[in-house]
């Protein structure tokens with residue numbers, strides 16, 4: 001649906017060159033809710049603006065529905081843009097126009113007749129839950145309501161892709177939740193592919209099925225949300241995951257537990273059904289090892305339970321090996337960790 005192939009974007013301002021994107025490869029499949037996360041300056045906005053044809057790559061290809069945007073003429077580009085809606089952090093509504101007229105803008109530009117416009121706008125306002133606000137001005141709305149207007153406007157031309165540029169960053173947690181649920185509904189009911197850029201891992205956790213992590217113009221890690229949350233490899237990804245999943249031993253536990261001679265600490269991860277099976281109990285029954293659970297946590301991601309546990313194991317080397325083999329055979333992810341985690 002959306003594919004970036006070895007994409008570079010360089011800006012030159014006052015003789016200074018900024019390499020905003022440095023060789024991006026990314027594939028968003030139809031029906032995905034694809035999240036791109038990164039700290040400020042990582043290149044997220046530049047990336048999403050390439051998909052919307054607001055920027056052109058310096059090198060590489062951006063393909064939407066199998067076609068390289070670089071090959072479009074002006075007329076084709078206008079048609080292609082109609083297929084891509086976008087919402088923004090600060091909503092970008094016209095303050096002097098009523099809610100109805102804000103939502104109608106894309107339809108007016110497409111030269112639809114008045115009846116068609118009226119019908120479609122009312123349908124969209126109902127979908128986003130703002131039927132009673134049609135005659136209000138943006139200044140009379142809350143942030144969440146403004147974003148709903150932005151969403152209705154983005155959907156007006158029946159796009160198959162919706163791009164969300166930090167769409168919930170200006171909203172409180174409760175309103176963020178309701179907007180994310182609305183995006184989920186849009187994805188499910190209208191089969192619209194959604195691409196979200198954010199610096200909040202909680203947004204990715206709540207609605208995305210895939211995620212790419214960006215740093216300094218590169219994608220450092222990408223995959224299914226379950227995989228990336230379950231086994232974050234890069235330090236930056238681990239830092240993002242830590243913001244939503246507590247997966248380290250608290251300092252009070254740390255102080256009270258002393259590493260016994262010959263003991264090792266492991267981070268175990270269980271996904272799906274494994275999270276509810278008594279794997280640890282079975283391991284203790286079949287191997288002569290002493291187990292001390294230092295930390296345990298369960299999180300729900302993509303309707304799958306992800307369990308994390310940090311244990312201290314002690315015993316003879318051969319028994320430790322047996323215990324680890326047993327866990328691996330039972331589908332448990334194992335990573336040895338330092339004693340001071």
Ligand SMILES: Nc1ncnc2c1ncn2[C@@H]1O[C@H](COP(=O)(O)OP(=O)(O)OP(=O)(O)O)[C@@H](O)[C@H]1O
Pocket residue numbers: 011012013018019020038039040041042043044045046047199
């Ligand atoms: N039009 C531009 N001209 C010059 N430099 C730019 C332009 N747009 C972006 N940049 C630079 O490209 C780099 C990436 O910026 P970008 O806005 O894509 O990052 P970001 O991850 O979206 O950050 P933020 O979350 O702060 O918006 C930054 O160093 C930025 O200063």
